[in-house]
Amino acid sequence: MYKQVEKLSIGEKKNWKGLFEAIPYLIPMLIGIIVFRGGPVLASLIISFLKWDMILAPEWVGINNYLKMASDPLFWKIMRNTFIYIGIAVPASITIPLFMALAVNQKLKGIILFRSIYFLPVVTSMVAIGLLWTWLYDPQFGLINYLLESVFHISGAWWLQSTKWALPSIIIMSLWKSVGYNMVIYLAGLQAIPQQFYEAGHIDGANKRQLFWNVTLPILSPTIFFVMIISVIGSFQVFEQAYIMTQGGPAYSTTTISYAVFMQAFQYWHMGYACGLAVILAGCVLIITLINFTYQRRWVFYG
Amino acid sequence: MRRINLDEVKKYWFKVFVRISQYTLLSFVGIIFVLPFIWMLLSSLKLPGEVMIYPPKWIPYPPVWSNYLKILELMPFSMFIVNSFKVAILSVIGEVFTCSLAAYAFARIKFPGREFLFLTLIMTMMFPGQVRIIPVFMIMKFLGWLDTHKPLIVPFWTAAAFGTFLIRQFFLSLPSELEDAARIDGCSRFGIYWKIFVPLSIPILVTLTVFSFITSWNDLLNPVVYLSSYRKMTLTVGLAYFRGQYSVKWELLMSGATLSVLPMLILYIVAQRYFVRAIVLSGLKG
Numbered sequence A: 001m002y003k004q005v006e007k008l009s010i011g012e013k014k015n016w017k018g019l020f021e022a023i024p025y026l027i028p029m030l031i032g033i034i035v036f037r038g039g040p041v042l043a044s045l046i047i048s049f050l051k052w053d054m055i056l057a058p059e060w061v062g063i064n065n066y067l068k069m070a071s072d073p074l075f076w077k078i079m080r081n082t083f084i085y086i087g088i089a090v091p092a093s094i095t096i097p098l099f100m101a102l103a104v105n106q107k108l109k110g111i112i113l114f115r116s117i118y119f120l121p122v123v124t125s126m127v128a129i130g131l132l133w134t135w136l137y138d139p140q141f142g143l144i145n146y147l148l149e150s151v152f153h154i155s156g157a158w159w160l161q162s163t164k165w166a167l168p169s170i171i172i173m174s175l176w177k178s179v180g181y182n183m184v185i186y187l188a189g190l191q192a193i194p195q196q197f198y199e200a201g202h203i204d205g206a207n208k209r210q211l212f213w214n215v216t217l218p219i220l221s222p223t224i225f226f227v228m229i230i231s232v233i234g235s236f237q238v239f240e241q242a243y244i245m246t247q248g249g250p251a252y253s254t255t256t257i258s259y260a261v262f263m264q265a266f267q268y269w270h271m272g273y274a275c276g277l278a279v280i281l282a283g284c285v286l287i288i289t290l291i292n293f294t295y296q297r298r299w300v301f302y303g
Numbered sequence B: 001m002r003r004i005n006l007d008e009v010k011k012y013w014f015k016v017f018v019r020i021s022q023y024t025l026l027s028f029v030g031i032i033f034v035l036p037f038i039w040m041l042l043s044s045l046k047l048p049g050e051v052m053i054y055p056p057k058w059i060p061y062p063p064v065w066s067n068y069l070k071i072l073e074l075m076p077f078s079m080f081i082v083n084s085f086k087v088a089i090l091s092v093i094g095e096v097f098t099c100s101l102a103a104y105a106f107a108r109i110k111f112p113g114r115e116f117l118f119l120t121l122i123m124t125m126m127f128p129g130q131v132r133i134i135p136v137f138m139i140m141k142f143l144g145w146l147d148t149h150k151p152l153i154v155p156f157w158t159a160a161a162f163g164t165f166l167i168r169q170f171f172l173s174l175p176s177e178l179e180d181a182a183r184i185d186g187c188s189r190f191g192i193y194w195k196i197f198v199p200l201s202i203p204i205l206v207t208l209t210v211f212s213f214i215t216s217w218n219d220l221l222n223p224v225v226y227l228s229s230y231r232k233m234t235l236t237v238g239l240a241y242f243r244g245q246y247s248v249k250w251e252l253l254m255s256g257a258t259l260s261v262l263p264m265l266i267l268y269i270v271a272q273r274y275f276v277r278a279i280v281l282s283g284l285k286g
Helices: A002-009 A013-037 A039-047 A064-070 A073-104 A111-123 A126-136 A143-152 A166-191 A195-203 A208-235 A240-246 A257-266 A271-299 B002-044 B066-074 B077-108 B114-124 B133-142 B150-157 B161-172 B177-184 B189-200 B202-218 B221-226 B235-245 B250-284
Strands: none
Touching (some): A013 B133, A013 B150, A039 A271, A039 B133, A064 A271, A073 A166, A073 A208, A073 A257, A111 B250, A126 A240, A143 B002, A166 A240, A208 A271, B066 B077, B066 B250, B077 B150, B077 B189, B077 B250, B133 B150, B150 B202, B161 B202, B161 B250, B189 B202, B202 B250
16 A cells, blocks of 8 residues: 555655645544454455464464365355345345335325335344344244235245245345335435436427336436445345344354354354455455446446 | 316326325335334233234233333343443544544545545445454454453544545535635644534534444444443343343333334434435445
């Protein structure tokens, strides 16, 4: 980082004064990057080559932790869970909030109330929501099975206790909690679209559907891209849900990589192995985000 | 003449029909979001015997308000709330101050490597907390801060990316004539920041305050990792701990959940627009 600063400043010596002026303002941030935000990411990479239980001295084991992962069926199950979660949650958190935003963008009396209600779960803690939904999912006395049976005449499932339904249950609950957040982002994007565009389209004889596909979506595409990026990052972070509702079970069916990092590190004290998982997690986020940024040129429209 | 009237009548009723279906749809979605909260409240007012029945009883009569007293006896809820407030307030004050300092340098001081440093800061936002928690845990252990509130507070005093970004955007929009005038009057750089920029950006500072307060209040990962003794626990980790102790006492768990949600609900109702604005601003410039 400092090398870069030097390189840039060769041609512009005058600005050194600016650097000295700026440093007092930036000291907390620099400490933050080195100690709490950037540095630890690199440190995780180094620790992933160690065997370390925080009691005995750390031991250099090379890529052993990664080899152990590759040969561990549980690791592959965790990766599978993680990508199932992302494969469902990301598309859903891009599309559902868009429809919600379109719905609450209408000029109707009391629409603000609906907006606030849809947003309500966002401000509450995942712990409270996790507890609440564990109760809703209760196979015998829970509200969900009761409503399924009494309204739709479908017999309910064992939700969180079944290996088949536990992960989908957590995905549904997480979506319920978070869609309001993306809705607000979309709503801001929708309200920033100049009304003239719609008027012009109207004069040219476009109907509502055509206006949506040819005006709303292209102008909204940078917002959709942003929502996509934050949804991917958010979906890799599933921890609280599993911690509160299932402890990763049953039979590891809700253990995702973030939860596995936590378990390996703070339940089993396998610091090296946990850091290896953390590095894989960082690598996945990095690769998917890079792919997203590469392909954005094809569909994101910057007006 | 009659025909036109008939058309108008038709149009009117079509409009009414559209309105009714709009509200029906909005209300249906609204029920999905509200019903779980209502169920939480209703469950918290039931007797143990009323919770475990099928088909479930909707309205508890008479409401068992004593569940709330019971939970206050069973777990030191008031202590958890004090801890949560302490952690949230201290971390938010530090965050708003350090973020606005860094944002001022990024927005108003020209120095070599500025863009690179800003980009580095933004990049740190990309990694989930789990990627760095192990090395940070080791640092905290080295400092002897385990089982204290410091690990939940001090990292927020180091200008996190989101807040710095938010405030920088706002500072960039302030006219430069302001500081030119102040400088002519002999105002120092820090004076400009403290006496001009900070007072002018109160709305955005409040926005960051509300947003960060809610984030800190709701955090679970860090309290779970750093706090081990009962007396230090924040509300989220306390509630999770309580869940382990009384796993099927749903009427008590729901009163605990209701109590923990209540402060954020009040804050949300009072300061809704600030919280929403933080999200909006992050999205518009993202």
